[in-house]
Amino acid sequence: MLDLIARFFGRQSGGSKQLAKERLRLVLVHDRASVSPHFLNMLKADLLQVMNKYLEIDEATTRIMLSRQGNSIALLASIPIKRIRRNLQFPHAQTDG
């Protein structure tokens, strides 16, 4: 009865749109990443470029993928490290010369 009264006055009763938005959000992360074949490759190249400053990486066996875990999507990366770079240049060291 209360529900009927609430509906009569046009109050929020459903809320299935939240469910739709959430499902759509997850499915689109996957769609957008897999539809563009370059997306993961470009991301991988950029990631490796940054990490190369700190680590020596085995690029041939590096793997990057999206993985769905329940309510979220995670970027999973397996990046084998050959060695950690020693002569790391810290920003303040660079400015001092």
Next chain:
Amino acid sequence: MGDAVVITSGKGGVGKTTAVANLGTALAAMGRSTVVVDADIGLRNLDVVMGLENRIVYDLVDVIEGYCRPKQALVRDKRVEGLYLLPAAQTRDKTAVTPQQMRALIQKLKEEFEFVLIDSPAGIEHGFRSAVAGADQAIIITTPEIAAVRDADRIIGLLESERLPEPQLLINRIRPAMVRRGDMMDIEDVVEILAIPLLGIIPEDETVVISTNRGEPVVLMSNSRAGRAFRNIACRLLGEEVPVERLQDSPGLLERLRRMVRFHDA
């Protein structure tokens, strides 16, 4: 030189053909010469929605294969000055037209008309590619449903490789009461997800079904909410600044009471 606009969606049944028929009719009624092109080869539809199915002699494939000149295939709409239909072939399939042929045809039509509106087939294959080929801009139409929005997102991604300006969005068949209840995605939700500019919204409206039954575009009905929405969208296509309508078809108290009574009778 006119402007070629393709209306596309990915998913079928979200209102491409209705939108093309109504925007074309509205533009012509505003004094812009317009041709609406049915690019859904093999599944001819636009002719019946516009009520011109009995007057077709030649079709788009006849033009492309050189059996007739473009002008011979155009069906003139007698209700609105300056409105023409180029019907799809019914007996062929989508491979009958290549994107190159389509581009050449649309180019020719642009020399004669201020607006060329192209009704794209559903899907993302050959037919879609051809429909998009000659266009200067694209309009994506979707309903606020999860499957339609997903397919719209896919189409937006595919259009990125077509060297067109950013597509604009139409959201069709919005039901204000459901939006208010939180049971239908809102305009803002869809715009946020698809992240392209909003061209307009069309409320769910029974007059669309009625007008399609009659073969008379709903923009010709003065008291139709959907018709008004389509006229506003046509104005925006002409560069006028018309604010997007607010969702306010809230049924009055009497109508609600009536519905409740009907509900309990059932």
